[in-house]
Amino acid sequence: MSDSKQFCTFFINGLFFGIEVLKVQEVIRYQEMTSVPLAPSTIRGLINLRGQIVTAIDLRRRLELPARGEDQLPMNVVVRTDDGAVSLLVDEIGDVVEIQDDVRERPPETLRGVARELVTGVYKLKERLLLVLDTEKTVTLTAA
Amino acid sequence: MPIKTIITVDDAATMRKMISFTLKGAGHDVIEAGDGVEALKTLQMRQVDLVLTDVNMPNMDGITLTRSLRALPQFAHTPIVLLTTESSPEKKAEGKAAGATGWIVKPFQQEQLLAVVSKVLGI
Amino acid sequence: MPLNDELQQQLIKDLLIESTEGLDRFDREMLVLEKGQGTPETLNVIFRVIHTIKGTAGCLGLPKIESVAHVGENLLDTLRGGKLTTTPEMITTLLAYADALRAMLNNLENTGNEGSADYSILLQQLQDFQTGKSPSSSAAPAPAPAPAAKQTWGLFDDESAVPAVPVAVVASIPPAPDAPPSTPSAPPPPPVLVENAGVEKEGAARGHSVSDSAIRVDVGQLDKLMNLVGELVLARNQIVQFTNQAQDATFINASQRLNNITTELQEGVMKTRMQPIGNIWAKFPRVVRDVSLELGKSVQLVMEGKETDLDRTIIEAIKDPLTHIVRNAIDHGIEMPDARRAAGKPEEGVLILRAFHEGGQVNIEIMDDGHGINVARVKQKAVEKGLVTPENAARMSDRESFNLIFLPGFSTAEKITNVSGRGVGMDVVKTNIEKIGGSVDVHSEAGHGSTIKIKIPLTLAIIPALIVTSRSERFAIPQVSLLELVRLEADQAKKGIEMLYGAPVYRLRGQLLPLAYLNKELALDPSASAPAAPGTTDARGSEAAAVNIVILQADGRQFGLVVDEINDTEEIVVKPLAKQFKGINCFAGATIMGDGKVALILDVLGLAQHANVINEVRDRSLTDKVKTDGRASDRQTLLLFDVGAGGRMAIPLSMVARLEEFPRSQVERSGSQEVVQYRGQILPLIRVADYVRAAAGADSQGGDLMQVVVYSEQGRSVGLVVGSINDIVEESVTVKRDAAGDGILGSAVIQNKVTDLLDVAAVIRSADPSFYRAEAGAAPDLKVA
Known part of the structure; x- marks a missing residue:
């Protein structure tokens, strides 16, 4: 019996990403945000999650992908981290997928830049590649 | 094993907690008191099967408590065990004179506490 | 088991x-x-x-x-x-x-x-x-x-039944008569209840009786409760806001009750976290004893207001700073017994700790009756250590000088003693107190002692705050830092806001306050990044009419924060910011407003530092800049003024202590000297026009107000009366010396106009030959190319 894991998946700029389901606290639709002046541009702002103040990180900016269109409202994938909940802003939410660990591959060489550091593994699914993100690394921003 | 009610009298809360935990673990009911005066007050309203008392306490020490309990008819025969320190043979003598049943030297292992309790209660 | x-x-x-x-x-x-x-x-x-x-x-x-x-x-x-x-x-x-x-x-x-x-x-x-x-x-x-070889328990009537009984122990028990109550060999019975009740000392009274009405509660539990109450307060605020538009009487009533109950609950929970300050003071008698014994001093400790309650987080945070201050007071404040006797004081020094509540704050004062802070020596030390420039030191008030002891790297001790020389300075004390939103200030009177005053908000989690808006973003400013609000209408703003040191300042009742523009400091709008001209908050808008200034205090210094709008005062729940914001020191946290949106809480000290409006920081950077600039390109910041018809003049801004306006009616005479009363001192006035050529009587122009440039040297000040102050410019000037003489150092072309450079030293010397006598050769020099 090989190990299998569940991933919460989402799309960013057409790419298919996943985060281990256990790390995900919840997925919520777009929330109004308060921007934080002087903060790194990766941080889109602060949202009020039922009385809890949560930092929202724009994954497009974090992964150095082109900016989202003005009319396109991002979704929040709220993940649990060592420093409390953090929201990751993504384009669109996918399904929760269960994957056998043996389809796991190393990140392809074509994956470059920041993405290479944040993607811990790649799973080859039928239609597409799933890029799995390391949440702790993703929410740790080096001095901007 | 019959369930016995035991009172532990000590001014150190940590000590009480530990004793209480050990005895409850062995299935007994335990009540606590922080010094002799408090124990006396409690015991005027409650009968217990065994009194475990520290010797050195504020307000009323263990020897005085023993003496006071022995003066009450309902406690004339209740076992009273003193928790004492190894360096005080005089205290032991005093305790015996006051009417204590036995003594246990602090610090003690849980097993020792249980052994003395079983012995004294005859269980 | x-x-x-x-x-x-x-x-x-x-x-x-x-x-x-x-x-x-x-x-x-x-x-x-x-x-x-x-x-x-x-x-x-x-x-x-x-x-x-x-x-x-x-x-x-x-x-x-x-x-x-x-x-x-x-x-x-x-x-x-x-x-x-x-x-x-x-x-x-x-x-x-x-x-x-x-x-x-x-x-x-x-x-x-x-x-x-x-x-x-x-x-x-x-x-x-x-x-x-x-x-x-x-x-x-x-x-x-060794416990191993010892008998651990036994029964008095059945000694032999015990396993591994060392006979020695049993034998050591002397035979005793059976009958209570006492044996001849026993020591006197310990004090019994009745006796104790009367004699009990404080220490003994703090027993651990289980039946006490007090119980121990896990602090984590209390914190959790506090957080929940915080949430409840937020929810309450939202509902109350909603109620404002509601019509249903039942709902309004229910909401009102919710409001009241929440407030009571909040107070109640906050009270559970309170501890009397006496808890941390309890160790001070010992500290005072040890330190004074070590130093050979005799000190009496007086504590007032032990029962003053503080939030436990604060208690934790001030423990070490207070200890340091106490040690310091004995070490540096209170004199040796012989010195005290010589000064006509009792040999035993007095150290008073006092705590009391005032205006939602806890005040803690540490007073000693020692020799006080030696202003001259403090200044000298600060200059020697390069913490302030000699010019800045000279123009500092006593109060500002006292606070020099809080600068990082400062220590007045001639020698590092075992007592206070532990590598922690008063700067750490200050930092720690400010970290919890408090402030610290020192007063001293030579020969009579010093007082350190600490002010701390009562509780940390929920604080009153002023809500302001800039570029339609809301920000909360903790009320502790707030001094007053000033609103200037357009025309007032034009007059009230001046440029000094290349930065805007506002004159509040004669005191020059540096201004920071929130829009600019937080880069709220790209188009607002250029420094706003005096009198406008918004370079683009028509709403440029009025200026709202929030006068704030950080680090014992005041500055004005210009915001677009001033809203209400609210109780806010402080929530910490996540680690991603660690590098930004302008924010103290965030809070959720009544409408459910998040607002940032400004860290007033951090903001002041960011905006460079705190004097020390600012003066130092300015001095450095002038220095480097001077070397590199001879650029200087110059104050431009005139002394009457056509008399256009300049002096380096670094020689200006302050710019003041005095009504002519305030001028008094002391002998032949014109003087005004200024900051509790007599300021001699020198009419510049009388000492430079080609400007005779020019000062008669202008209205009732006299424009005065205050110049200070070695603690002495003099006021230079000029016609009008025109501008402050930073320019690279080439001075032509040929025009020198008669109070003029030379001339230069500034802003395309020929401008004379005033020889301040010469003017002062001819007006008051005694001014520089105290320190020969200390006359100021103007850097010339």
Whole structure:
């Protein structure tokens, strides 16, 4: 019996990403945000999650992908981290997928830049590649 | 094993907690008191099967408590065990004179506490 | 059935709390004993503390603490039995012994083990006291016996039934008559209840009686409760806001009740977190005793307002700063007994700790009646250490000078003493206090002593704050930092806001306040990044009409924060910002507003530093800049003014202490000298026009107000009366010397106009030959190309 894991998946700029389901606290639709002046541009702002103040990180900016269109409202994938909940802003939410660990591959060489550091593994699914993100690394921003 | 009610009298809360935990673990009911005066007050309203008392306490020490309990008819025969320190043979003598049943030297292992309790209660 | 780990941890935690309290009691009672005010119960209390630590530590498997406690217990038992009396050296050793126990307990708390420190010398001393003084005592000390070979329990009527009975122990019990109540060999019975009730000292009274109405609650539990109440307050705020539009009377009533109950609940929960400041003061008698003994000083400690309650987070945070201040006051404040006698003071110095509530804040004052802070020496030290420039030092008020002691790297001690020279300075004290939203200030009177005043918000979690808006973003400003609000209409703004040091300033009742524009500091709008011209908040908008200034205080200094809009004051719940924002010091946290949106809380000190409006920081950077610029390109910041018709002049801004306006009616005469009263001093006035050529009588122009440039040197000031102040420019100037003489250093082309450079020193010298007498050659030089 090989190990299998569940991933919460989402799309960013057409790419298919996943985060281990256990790390995900919840997925919520777009929330109004308060921007934080002087903060790194990766941080889109602060949202009020039922009385809890949560930092929202724009994954497009974090992964150095082109900016989202003005009319396109991002979704929040709220993940649990060592420093409390953090929201990751993504384009669109996918399904929760269960994957056998043996389809796991190393990140392809074509994956470059920041993405290479944040993607811990790649799973080859039928239609597409799933890029799995390391949440702790993703929410740790080096001095901007 | 019959369930016995035991009172532990000590001014150190940590000590009480530990004793209480050990005895409850062995299935007994335990009540606590922080010094002799408090124990006396409690015991005027409650009968217990065994009194475990520290010797050195504020307000009323263990020897005085023993003496006071022995003066009450309902406690004339209740076992009273003193928790004492190894360096005080005089205290032991005093305790015996006051009417204590036995003594246990602090610090003690849980097993020792249980052994003395079983012995004294005859269980 | 061994103790499980969790219980063991819990019990160790209890032991730590119990022992810490006990050792504080130990110290207190020791000091009572030292003063000769002890009762028989005093030694009993002291003994019991150690006895309890020993017993509990033993049961929890902490052999080192147990054996160290054991040695002290022996000595204390002997003392208690009256076979030995205490000596001052013995008390000192016993206090050190309590510290050793504390150290082991601290180690246990921090590392989980008892530590490896060696206390054998200390323990030997304790044993020597015991044996040396009473060699024949029947309670001669046994070295801590090895438990393995010992009988651990027994029954009095059945000694033989006990396994492994060493006969020796049983034999040592003297035969006793059966009948209670006492045996001939027994020591006098311990004090009984009745006697105690009257005599009980404070220490003894703080018993651990289980039936006390007080219970111990896990702090984490309280914090959780506090957070929940915080949430509730937010929800309440939202509902109350919603109620404002509601019509339904039942709903409005219910909402009103919710409002009241929430407020009460909030207060109630906050109260549970309160502790009297006396809890941390309790150790000060000991600190004061140790420090003064070490320094050979005699100090009486007076504590007022012990019962003043503080939030426990604050209690934790101010513990160390307060200790440092107390040590410092004895070390640097209070004089040696002979010096005090010579100064006509009682040999015993007085140190007063006072705490009280005022206006939602806790005030803590530490007063000593020592020699006070020597302003000249403080300034000199600060200059020597490069913390301020000589010019800045010279123009500082006494109050500003006192606060120099809080600068990082400052220490007035001639020599580093064991007492205060521990690598922590007053700057750390200040930082720690400011971290919890407090402020610290020092006052001093030469010869009479110093007072350090600490102000701390009552509670940290919920604070009153002013809500402001800039670029439609809301920000909360903690009320503690707020001094006043100023609104300037357009025309007032134009006059009221000047440019100085290349930065906008506002003159509030004669005092120049640097201004920071929130839009600009937080880069709220790209188009607002250029410094706004005086009198406009918004370079683009039509709403540029009025200017809203929030006058704030940070670090004992004031500045004005210009915002678009000033809203209401609200109680806000402070929530910390996540680690991603660590690098930004402009925000103290965030909060959720009544409408559910998040607003940032400004960190006033951080913002002031960011905006460079705190004098020291600012002066230093400015001086540096002038220096480097001067070397590199001869650029100088110059104050442009005129002294009447066509008399266009300049002086380096670095020579200007302040710019002032005085009504002519305020001018008085002292002999032939014109003077005004200025900041509690007499400021001599020099009409520049009288001392430079080609400008005679020019000052008669203008209205009722006289424009005065205040110049200071070595603590003396003089006012240069000019016609009008025109501008401040930063330019690279080439001075032509040919025009020099008659109060003019030379001329230069500034802003395309020929401008004379005023020879300040020459003018002052000819007006008042005595001004520079005190320090020959200290006359200022104007940098010339």
